[in-house]
Amino acid sequence: MARLVMKFGGTSVANIERIRNVAQHVKREVEAGNEVAVVVSAMSGKTNELVAWCADASKLYDKREYDAVVASGEQVTSGLLAIALQEIGIGARSWQGWQIPILTSDAHGSARIESIDGSGLAEGFARKEVAVIAGFQGIHEASGRLTTLGRGGSDTSAVAIAAAIKADRCDIYTDVDGVYTTDPRIVPKARRLDRVAFEEMLEMASLGAKVLQVRSVEVAMVHKVKTFVRSSFDDPANPMPGTLICDEEDIVEQQVVTGIAFSRDEAQLTLRRVSDKPGVAAAIFVPLAEANINVDMIIQVVSDDAKTTDITFTVPQADFERARALLEAKRDELGFASLQGANDVVKISAIGIGMRSHAGVAARAFKALAEKGINIRAITTSEIKFSVLIDAEYTELAVRTLHTLYGLDKA
Amino acid sequence: MARLVMKFGGTSVANIERIRNVAQHVKREVEAGNEVAVVVSAMSGKTNELVAWCADASKLYDKREYDAVVASGEQVTSGLLAIALQEIGIGARSWQGWQIPILTSDAHGSARIESIDGSGLAEGFARKEVAVIAGFQGIHEASGRLTTLGRGGSDTSAVAIAAAIKADRCDIYTDVDGVYTTDPRIVPKARRLDRVAFEEMLEMASLGAKVLQVRSVEVAMVHKVKTFVRSSFDDPANPMPGTLICDEEDIVEQQVVTGIAFSRDEAQLTLRRVSDKPGVAAAIFVPLAEANINVDMIIQVVSDDAKTTDITFTVPQADFERARALLEAKRDELGFASLQGANDVVKISAIGIGMRSHAGVAARAFKALAEKGINIRAITTSEIKFSVLIDAEYTELAVRTLHTLYGLDKA
Numbered sequence: 001m002a003r004l005v006m007k008f009g010g011t012s013v014a015n016i017e018r019i020r021n022v023a024q025h026v027k028r029e030v031e032a033g034n035e036v037a038v039v040v041s042a043m044s045g046k047t048n049e050l051v052a053w054c055a056d057a058s059k060l061y062d063k064r065e066y067d068a069v070v071a072s073g074e075q076v077t078s079g080l081l082a083i084a085l086q087e088i089g090i091g092a093r094s095w096q097g098w099q100i101p102i103l104t105s106d107a108h109g110s111a112r113i114e115s116i117d118g119s120g121l122a123e124g125f126a127r128k129e130v131a132v133i134a135g136f137q138g139i140h141e142a143s144g145r146l147t148t149l150g151r152g153g154s155d156t157s158a159v160a161i162a163a164a165i166k167a168d169r170c171d172i173y174t175d176v177d178g179v180y181t182t183d184p185r186i187v188p189k190a191r192r193l194d195r196v197a198f199e200e201m202l203e204m205a206s207l208g209a210k211v212l213q214v215r216s217v218e219v220a221m222v223h224k225v226k227t228f229v230r231s232s233f234d235d236p237a238n239p240m241p242g243t244l245i246c247d248e249e250d251i252v253e254q255q256v257v258t259g260i261a262f263s264r265d266e267a268q269l270t271l272r273r274v275s276d277k278p279g280v281a282a283a284i285f286v287p288l289a290e291a292n293i294n295v296d297m298i299i300q301v302v303s304d305d306a307k308t309t310d311i312t313f314t315v316p317q318a319d320f321e322r323a324r325a326l327l328e329a330k331r332d333e334l335g336f337a338s339l340q341g342a343n344d345v346v347k348i349s350a351i352g353i354g355m356r357s358h359a360g361v362a363a364r365a366f367k368a369l370a371e372k373g374i375n376i377r378a379i380t381t382s383e384i385k386f387s388v389l390i391d392a393e394y395t396e397l398a399v400r401t402l403h404t405l406y407g408l409d410k411a
Numbered sequence: 412m413a414r415l416v417m418k419f420g421g422t423s424v425a426n427i428e429r430i431r432n433v434a435q436h437v438k439r440e441v442e443a444g445n446e447v448a449v450v451v452s453a454m455s456g457k458t459n460e461l462v463a464w465c466a467d468a469s470k471l472y473d474k475r476e477y478d479a480v481v482a483s484g485e486q487v488t489s490g491l492l493a494i495a496l497q498e499i500g501i502g503a504r505s506w507q508g509w510q511i512p513i514l515t516s517d518a519h520g521s522a523r524i525e526s527i528d529g530s531g532l533a534e535g536f537a538r539k540e541v542a543v544i545a546g547f548q549g550i551h552e553a554s555g556r557l558t559t560l561g562r563g564g565s566d567t568s569a570v571a572i573a574a575a576i577k578a579d580r581c582d583i584y585t586d587v588d589g590v591y592t593t594d595p596r597i598v599p600k601a602r603r604l605d606r607v608a609f610e611e612m613l614e615m616a617s618l619g620a621k622v623l624q625v626r627s628v629e630v631a632m633v634h635k636v637k638t639f640v641r642s643s644f645d646d647p648a649n650p651m652p653g654t655l656i657c658d659e660e661d662i663v664e665q666q667v668v669t670g671i672a673f674s675r676d677e678a679q680l681t682l683r684r685v686s687d688k689p690g691v692a693a694a695i696f697v698p699l700a701e702a703n704i705n706v707d708m709i710i711q712v713v714s715d716d717a718k719t720t721d722i723t724f725t726v727p728q729a730d731f732e733r734a735r736a737l738l739e740a741k742r743d744e745l746g747f748a749s750l751q752g753a754n755d756v757v758k759i760s761a762i763g764i765g766m767r768s769h770a771g772v773a774a775r776a777f778k779a780l781a782e783k784g785i786n787i788r789a790i791t792t793s794e795i796k797f798s799v800l801i802d803a804e805y806t807e808l809a810v811r812t813l814h815t816l817y818g819l820d821k822a
Contacts, residue, residue: 016467050487056427057491058498065497068505069490072483076461079480080468086476087469094479098509099555144510 002168003035003125007135007158010044011175012232013077016084023084024236025173026130030090035125037165039135039158040081042073047151063108067137067148071097074134074154082132092130095121097137097146102157104138104147111138111147113156113219116164133161152213159216163223170220170227171242172212177231178243179204179211181408182260186396189409193258194241197248200258200351203385207349208263212245220245248353256354256361257406260399263347266296267320268377268389271327273308273337283334284311284327291326293319297347297378297389308337312378314389317343345377346395349387350402362386368405374398413579414446414536418546418569421455422586423643424488427495434495435647436584437541441501446536448576450546450569451492453484458562474519478548478559482508485545485565493543503541506532508548508557513568515549515558522549522558524567524630527575544572563624570627574634581631581638582653583623588642589654590615590622592819593671597807600820604669605652608659611669611762614796618760619674623656631656659764667765667772668817671810674758677707678731679788679800682738684719684748694745695722695738702737704730708758708789708800719748723789725800728754756788757806760798761813773797779816785809 006029008022022038029036041047050070054061078094085092097104100120104111121131135154138147149156155172162170177192179201184190196204198221205214211229220227230242248254274280281300288295298313315323324341327334355361362381369376369388374397378389390398403409417440419433433449440447452458461481465472489505496503508515511531515522532542546565549558560567566583573581588603590612595601607615609632616625622640631638641653659665685691692711699706709724726734735752738745766772773792780787780799785808789800801809814820 016464019468053427053487053491054494057430057494060498061494062497065490065493065505067490068493068507069487072486075483075486076464076480079476079478080464082476082479083465083468083472086473087471094476096479096557146507 001033001035003165004029005037005039005158005162005165005167005170007039007154007170007172008041008232009154009174010041010047012173013040013081014044016080019077019080019084021236022081022173022232023088023090025232025239026085027088027090028236030130037121037131037133037161037167038081039133039154039161040074040077041135041154043077046073046076064145067108067146071134071137071146071148074136078132078134085130085132090130091128092132093124095131095133097134098139100133101141102138102160103141104149106140106143106145106147108145108147110150111140113138113149113160116160118161118165121165133157149215150213152216155213155216156219159219159223159225159227162225163219168226170225172227172229173232174211174229175231175233176211177234177240179209179229179245179259181258182399182403183262187400187403189403191408191410193243195244195246195251196258197251197353198245199248199384200353201245203349203351204259204261207261207347207351207385207387208265209259209261217245254354255352255407256358257350257352257408259351260402260408261349261351262395262399264392264395265317266314266345266347266389267317268312268314268342268345269320269323269327270310270312270340271334271336272310272340273303273305274311275335276302276307276309280334281311283330287326287330288315288323291322293323293326297380297387299378314345314347314378344392345389346392347387347389348395348398348402349385350406351385352406353384355384364405365402368401369398372397372401412444412446414576415440416448416450416569416573416576416578416581417584418450418565418582419452419584419643420565420586421452421458423584424451424492425455427491430488430491430495432647433492433584433643434499434501436643436650437496438499438501439647441541448532448542448544448572448578449492450544450565450572451485451488452546452565454488457484457487475556478519478557482545482548482557482559485547489543489545496541496543501541502539503543504535506542506544508545509550511544512552513549513571514552515560517551517554517556517558519556519558521561522551524549524560524571527571529572529576532576544568560626561624563627566624566627567630570630570634570636570638573636574630579637581636583638583640584643585622585640586642586644587622588645588651590620590640590656590670592669593810593814594673598811598814600814602819602821604654606655606657606662607669608662608764609656610659610795611764612656614760614762615670615672618672618762618796618798619758620670620672628656665765666763666818667769668761668763668819669765670762671813671819672760672762673806673810675803675806676728677725677756677758677800678728679723679725679753679756680731680734680738681721681723681751682745682747683721683751684714684716685722686746687713687718687720691745692722694741698737698741699726699734702733704734704737708791708798710789725756725758725789755803756800757803758798758800759806759809759813760796761817762796763817764795766795775816776813779812780809783808783812
């Protein structure tokens, strides 16, 4: 007998027919003798509808009330799945975040889980009862208010619950059958990975792969939760195993590069001929930070006049105009000659823990991209990944080039 | 300064535009210096959608899970109204039933309120905060499960909260502007009542008038909550007062008959030539009660053979076929000659506390109906009302006849 958490996202519970299908997946695991906690998202589209109502009621809505409104989506699904399970003879009950309780910070709209009391769930297991848990939500203990964990937060609910109840495994069911070397819609030769290390998955999620919420991978890594990404659209009687996210020592055949990620949510800003004196970087980036604008890649090079410096950096597209206006307002103070911006850029990243022990991995990419005539606007590297910023029109070509270069194409 | 409860039903909060209109009603009362608790229903249509999903997931759904699912509708509205109030500068926060808490029995789907702790709401008033409360829902303390109060339960939430916080007044906002002498869609001469006694309102609600949940009137009567029924579609800046439901001693001009109610949800069954021996009534009605079939009017008369008896009674239309089948299965045991049924019947009732002190009130009706050629199938009377069962095709004629007879037509 094992104890496991199964998580189903919005498309997997989009209507009663699909909820019945989810119930069949749960039934399979219960009949195999497992103790099962299921974590569910809202039916697809529901959260967007609720968010739109809040924004319609007030552009500057109170996030505590937003949380009360949007948490209702998962509440509905949890009750419906419990009913669907009972209908096929599986004992089940729904649990809201506050009933367990799942205690969180009071950062409404993007709260962090602080602790989970697994004792009630365990008592349910002893009664042969599947726990159907509303994902995405929790409660702030001191205020007694409902909280939510941010978009994709049900992934984090699932992994954190798996840690709290010492589950042997956490299965994240989604609309794809695992983690791929890159997006198969762009690279038909993309391969499903059998295993990927926590650190690699964390970088992939951070760098644009949408398969898991970043925070959920952090929690899985810290608590060593064996996590599978797999498909809810497989035949419930005979599903595929999906991709295991695990410690790197559990991966036998280590690749240098495991996957290629890309993010279209990038905009580039370049300040030309900034006076090159101490404190100038702080003068630029502190105000951006204070305006909650998240700066990613930063490059500083000497200007063509050899006396001043050019500073290039990227921000999320949603913050592009705001960042530009903020810097223009400080033109005199910062003393730059011109401000240039580009919205049609993309960040391509290669991720692999093998990079730690292999030199020159990124250099091979620069050469390959140059041979295809792709200009690199900016580069950042870290221990297990590197990223290049390029013109958006080269996205597919660049991803395919790197995918082939690092031997990721399927046979 | 007064303390008051304002309740808004589903059509009053059907979309964000209408929720904004509700916020204006609340603003008026806050700016008049009142402490305000608002009780809201789910947006109209939402509860039906949620109930349909439960029924789709399982015909015999677990009522505990049904409660978790349907309680979400009021949760959404409470958060949205709090946001809409803040948007126009009124301090507000949402309260779910379990946050207050509103403790109920564990009769899931039709739970009864057992106690309400008003202290948290009062602390909110001290902070100049409107309490926006999700109606219809509560929590069963021992199990920690969500409960709901049955259709129309938000009325009961409002009146019970008014009692708990010792409100000076409870305003039930709805899509009509008060309680009428009868349904104005059938009798254009129906008059809005300025005042109606608790006992009369209780009978009207029980006998088919849909303006308030029966249970809410009971609670208002027991706790002497001054309750107004009024329209949410009035101009928020200049609303009409509606109808006050109050003690009978607060009604100066007492009418003999205050209102005419009618219920189309009736079906009649007649057992012919039942052997007239002790225990035969029990043999018929105990099995019906055990099958949860609610029997209303009962008439027993000697059959035309002068040796046996005919027994006629009514049941809700939804139970007609079930009751008929149950009795047919006991034909030998009960020993009746035939079983006749009619589904096209209606119950017309006249209600008025003045009946207590006036004799012959019902007799005048029997005569007036006979003059119009309307056959009376059954009669029941009590201290402050009488009801007649007639063929459905005479509904409008009978209601108008009684409305005129008792002087209820407007000038």
